[in-house]
Amino acid sequence: MAEADVQTPALIVDLDAFDHNLKVMRGIAAASGLRLRVHSKTHKSADIAQAQMSRGGAVGICCQKVSEAEAMVRAGLHAGPHTGLRDIMVSNQVRGAARVARLAKLAGQADMSVCVDDVEGVAELSRACHSAGTQLTVLVEIEVGQKRCGVQPHDAARLAGAILAAPNLHFGGLQAYNGAAQHQTLETERAEMMGNVTAAVREALAALTTAGIHCPCVTGAGSGSYPAEASSGLYTELQCGSYIFMDADYRARGGPGVEPFRHALFVLSEVMSTAVPGRATCDAGLKSMSMESGVPTVWGRTDVSYDQPSDEHGGLADPLNMLRVGDQLRLVPGHCDPTCNLHDWHVGIRDGRVECLWPVTARGKLW
């Protein structure tokens, strides 16, 4: 089927750009000597996660929710060639008896890890794994400037000690991630944020050393900040997600981290009205693209711009009246992760033709 025959709106992946991004990040991780753990929350697709492990150099994946990890396991995600293990990290805190019990059960099917930032969390995980008869790797999340989750760095040793003492748990290292640093426009601001991140990691590592605790892993970083983590000499693992697709927000903010990557994700949309002079309306709106980070850009065109989102449609400025009903536009979403979560399929396109359909395996898996 030709791209022109795809029913719009549709989430399409430019496979040449996708392959380019896979290869470039594999090279970056290899050159840095660090492990690459990719974020499946970006695409929510077991097929893409598998490609990142088999062809993209990743040792495993991060998930954000237990249900996302469950969906990946159910979809048959198997081990990458690097570890021989199906390696899934839930890269934040999992709390509450029902949710923790699901995580503990899943640890019987995959090599699971998770983060904690308080001692009650450690006890809850240990009890659940004991009941399920499974083992879990637990990392201490430290607060590195975003004021979201994480203990103060000097407190890392206390929590690591609690993990080491807890039945069925293993201490996995430190989680140190600053989401806000991914989206800084100014290099100076990003550098300042990352200076705080690395200072926090250094302090936590020192606290562990003082306590005589070996730290097997320092993991974090994202597609906007990874050059800083990679060159810090502190991290052992990079967590990147958006590199595989890019989006309008990452591109607009720029920086050395995103420059090597190409836009691979688009929402294909069709013009359905040109009745108002100087304007056009297309069939993709807020339910096709997440717009909290801004409206989409129109790929390859400078004569028209998307400026008026509705729920199901989009208003375009078309001052030269260039658009006709039926014209297809490739829209670059403002924010790739929540955009993928709106769709049921990734439609893979190469040379203007549909080459594959990848289900959005973990769409809506939020609990």
Place this chain on the structure above:
Amino acid sequence: MAEADVQTPALIVDLDAFDHNLKVMRGIAAASGLRLRVHSKTHKSADIAQAQMSRGGAVGICCQKVSEAEAMVRAGLHAGPHTGLRDIMVSNQVRGAARVARLAKLAGQADMSVCVDDVEGVAELSRACHSAGTQLTVLVEIEVGQKRCGVQPHDAARLAGAILAAPNLHFGGLQAYNGAAQHQTLETERAEMMGNVTAAVREALAALTTAGIHCPCVTGAGSGSYPAEASSGLYTELQCGSYIFMDADYRARGGPGVEPFRHALFVLSEVMSTAVPGRATCDAGLKSMSMESGVPTVWGRTDVSYDQPSDEHGGLADPLNMLRVGDQLRLVPGHCDPTCNLHDWHVGIRDGRVECLWPVTARGKLW
């Protein structure tokens, strides 16, 4: 099951508030003497659409996409008691051979109507209905100030004439809707916009009269503007959607239209970290709530506020450190329609217990 045992994040409907909203809008429509056609795009649920027809006084529904209408028909939406017909209007333009063929086929299963704003659209619909052996009601959309879709009002008669002359099509009247008027904060601005809307309708009706064409229906309005359309003496039908749930954006902008309605839609979320003093993190973010119209408000609490959305989580200011891990919060989404589209289920709650589960029938049906 108790609300406290629902796995979060979850989309919950307060059924007492929902019933209140159903009843209030039924009364408003009855008092105005106008037909009520409800927007299923708000909730995307066949069960809720059915309740709006059987208990809420609606004569039929609007859908925004053919796939949404297909999903409603597949889910067994049957006729309301008012017309004896399963009455579905696709309240904008449907273009492109494949999409139009689907609409023409659906017209064999339900009393379908749709809008046009150019003559090629009329020809395309007529051909498809002729091929499918079905009949379709077609309304002329007029441009009423939003500069989205619609012909200039004086051009309505030309297009109505084309519909009347086209095999298998019936002229259904005028679609006149200004989406921007729903979200005005100032009554003076809303009044000015609505003055332009009614002036456009008057002009289009005059053009039809001059051409000797009877106009069977003038339809439009939304939950923010309907008092103006209802009192204009021009409209015969109100299209309201958000009244059934309300959201933080509608509430913040206020106005006489929204005052009678209660908040019925919430995202139930749970606190999963309080490690950072003065802050808390809950388990609902951009993938649980659409935030292009602003962050959610926290229902019933003035001591905490949601101020830092992440993809899967939300950061809360908690200056008095009141929150504990496991605390549940009812979040009022900024924008109800795209929020419902993120979920698979509406969880109906009454007196703190789950009373029903309604599937989000048309979630992701965008084409």
